[in-house]
Amino acid sequence: MIKKILFVTALASASALMAQNIELKDASNNNIGGGTYWIYDNATNLGATKFHVGNNSGTAITFDARVYELHNGPNSDLQVCFGTACYIANAGVSAAQNYSDVAAVAPAGGVYNDFKVAPFSGQWATGNFAKWRLVVVDVANPTDTSTACVVWSEGGTFAGDQNGNKIVDGSEIAGDVDLNGIIDGNELAGDMNGSGWIDVCEISGDANGNGKIDNGEVASTGELAKGDVGFDVYPNPVADNLTIRYAVEGANSPAVVEVYDVLGQIMISRTVNSRKGQINLNVTELNAGVYFCSIKVDDKAVKTKRVIVK
DSSP states (O other): OHHHHHHHHHHHHHHHHHOOOEEEEOTTOOBOTTEEEEEEEOHHHHTTOEEEEEEOSSSOEEEEEEEEEEEOOTTOOEEEEETTEEEEEOTTOOSOEEEOOTTOEEOTTSEEEEEEEEEOOTTOOTTOEEEEEEEEEETTEEEEEEEEEEEEEESOOOTTOSSSSSSOOTTOOTTOTTOSSSOOTTOOTTOTTOSSSOOTTOOTTOTTOSSSOOTTOOOOOOOOOGGGOEEEEESSSBSSEEEEEEEOTTOSSOEEEEEEETTOOEEEEEEEOSSEEEEEEEOTTSOSEEEEEEEEETTEEEEEEEEEEO
């Protein structure tokens, strides 16, 4: 009997540790964990953005915050504040930046509502934006986390905002650039900024723009067959400048052109931001020999050419 009781107690303790109780919320207490949260506002308001941290458990949760820079606005670090205790996440750091404070406690079954994470956006102009990944972590149970990609944008609104209220609602579709209520032409469902690509923190097929495939949405892979890609390199052999002509009309995300050696080491990498065009690569720093030049979409090489450097 004692062994059985101990076993049941151990199971209960393990279940408590595995439970996901922490939630990252917006200032209106909407759960934004697991998705993307877009904020379109003026520079002053963007710099005062607050979030809430929810606690679904029966005991208080002390939490830490982690932030990862994805894209930053001009001359702008990130503020991370727990009440009046504020810290600075530096721009230009690709690794996680971690912050904790004694004030960061979400009450049992309640919400911590004094959590400010915002760019120093005071000098931003219309069109400036920042993207950071925000994570809150239960200190006592590090597997209990909630994550969101947060995008702060000075002015403007998302592609498809028919009523101008800066949120996807009603029959609106994220990516509906021409505002006709459907995805047609070269439009992409989920293309919140209307760039014609599925960028970081966007998901192809995400019609409601929340960074998730939900509510009956269907993810689009955007995969291309080799016949869908035009790719040519010249001159070959080459001594100095290699010209590359490409066309990836059906791609949902920017293509990448890479030159690598026979051992697979990448020597040159260039992202191309249009669906069709021409770029020049300077190969004078490469040793003479055989190389391979590929065009990649969604991290998959769809065409490869053999190139000889003289």
